[in-house]
Amino acid sequence: MNIINNRTKEDHELNLLNYFKSSDEAIIVSPFLSKSFKFFGFDKIKHVNKITLITTLKNDYNDQLCKINFFKNLFDFGIKESIDIEILIDNSLHGKIYIFKKENEFKNAIITSANFTLNGLKLNNEWGISFDEPKKIEEITRDLISNIVLEPITKTILDNLENKFASNPQPKQVIVKTINLVEILGLKSNPLIIPNKNTIWLKPIGSSEHFIKLNEKYANPTHELYFAKNPRGVKIGDILIAYAVGYKKVLSIFRVASSVLITSNSSDRWHYYLEGENLTRFYGNEWNKHNIHISDQKHFFVKENKLSATPSGKNSYGTLQRGGDKLRITSEFGNYLINKIVAINKDISFNDENI
Structure with missing residues (x-):
């Protein structure tokens, strides 16, 4: 077992890339996804045979826009690199898990607080635990898949979703005045706590x-x-x-x-x-x-x-x-x-x- 901490060099991004390089199949379980497909080093994992993505697709315009764009980029990447892409939807999902297989054997997994985003994998204060117990990983995977009741999103279904989304633009929203409570807190007078003796x-x-x-x-x-x-x-x-x-x-x-x-x-x-x-x-x-x-x-x-x-x-x-x-x-x-x-x-x- 290994603890992953984004405040060290061995952050989530580095660990994921290392596991991708030593695997031929990966399962990404993340409710939130990055707005940009370029945030992660997909160009370094071309030898992978299959990527399964399990995420949410809730009734929120901005979330749907982000997800549809990400799905499209992922399918395009799969076609370009001959990687089988499977996208599954679980709207009760909250956990974040990354699972890796080699020659159809479960090898490694990370259970973590980190979503599959730039902030989650690198910038946020996130912690996770990686382990290499095949039976436990297989049990977690079986449980994940068995709770999914919706059919996978294929390229054809994605095209239909994209067309439906494009034909129903976001309705004009009433502007609601919000209060930035974090701004009210402001910064400490010495936010980095620099002692007087330090230059x-x-x-x-x-x-x-x-x-x-x-x-x-x-x-x-x-x-x-x-x-x-x-x-x-x-x-x-x-x-x-x-x-x-x-x-x-x-x-x-x-x-x-x-x-x-x-x-x-x-x-x-x-x-x-x-x-x-x-x-x-x-x-x-x-x-x-x-x-x-x-x-x-x-x-x-x-x-x-x-x-x-x-x-x-x-x-x-x-x-x-x-x-x-x-x-x-x-x-x-x-x-x-x-x-x-x-x-x-x-x-x-x-x-x-x-x-």
């Missing part, structure tokens, strides 16, 4: 020769953060606000989780690194959508607060502009940036797909 740093990622890609994600629970020189002064518990060289947009916020480590190749240009705990993974997953630009934010902070952004009081990024790989900033400016990013991270975490 906040700006940390560039990439270089003028090698910009990071705009579609690159910073959503893993931990990241290795590299330095050209030994980052003396940076200690465990310090905060690194990472930003993209060139774009100068904040990528995510990291808490230093290790002492200085050294790469195995002494000729590496970035020879030193630290393990960073990613504190704003939802933001890091879509950093390129948000205009948190370190130069603009410094200007706004100094103008609004009449305080210094750097300990020297010069409010200059000169060290970074000359190729430096870190810059200490004041706790006031650091928390100003942190509060903005944490607020965005909070809002993203409460979007519709985070169910």
Whole structure:
């Protein structure tokens, strides 16, 4: 038995991909599905012979729209890769289970809180248990299938569902004023609980020769953060606000989780690194959508607060502009940036797909 925790590198996504690679049949049991078919590495599981999906299809316009699009993409994927696709509907479903077979033998299963969505498999705080007891897995599978009373959704049935859905557009809805109770709660004055003894740093990622890609994600629970020189002064518990060289947009916020480590190749240009705990993974997953630009934010902070952004009081990024790989900033400016990013991270975490 193994406990899966999204706050580690061994998250649900990684575990599922590993089981897919060692199996020829998979059963996905998930009431909610991602709005996007591209969120998961289906391109890495082309050798699978069959995928069975068990989910819900309730009388909700947005849920039906999401499910029909996902079903269509799944069938198209199956046709392209010669994978048998079976879609079953169980509207009393609440559990999330992932089952894997090899040569018609049950091999592995995951029972979890994680839906088959990007947030469920990677970003949400989800826990699951994986195990490899064939008889137990077979018993669970038999119970799952025996409770399904509706016929499977074939490609023909899906076409009929799609036509029915298209011919009955969503009725005009009365706008109901809602109260955002989470917004009322607001953020703590020190949301990441940063002790006064810990320093906040700006940390560039990439270089003028090698910009990071705009579609690159910073959503893993931990990241290795590299330095050209030994980052003396940076200690465990310090905060690194990472930003993209060139774009100068904040990528995510990291808490230093290790002492200085050294790469195995002494000729590496970035020879030193630290393990960073990613504190704003939802933001890091879509950093390129948000205009948190370190130069603009410094200007706004100094103008609004009449305080210094750097300990020297010069409010200059000169060290970074000359190729430096870190810059200490004041706790006031650091928390100003942190509060903005944490607020965005909070809002993203409460979007519709985070169910």
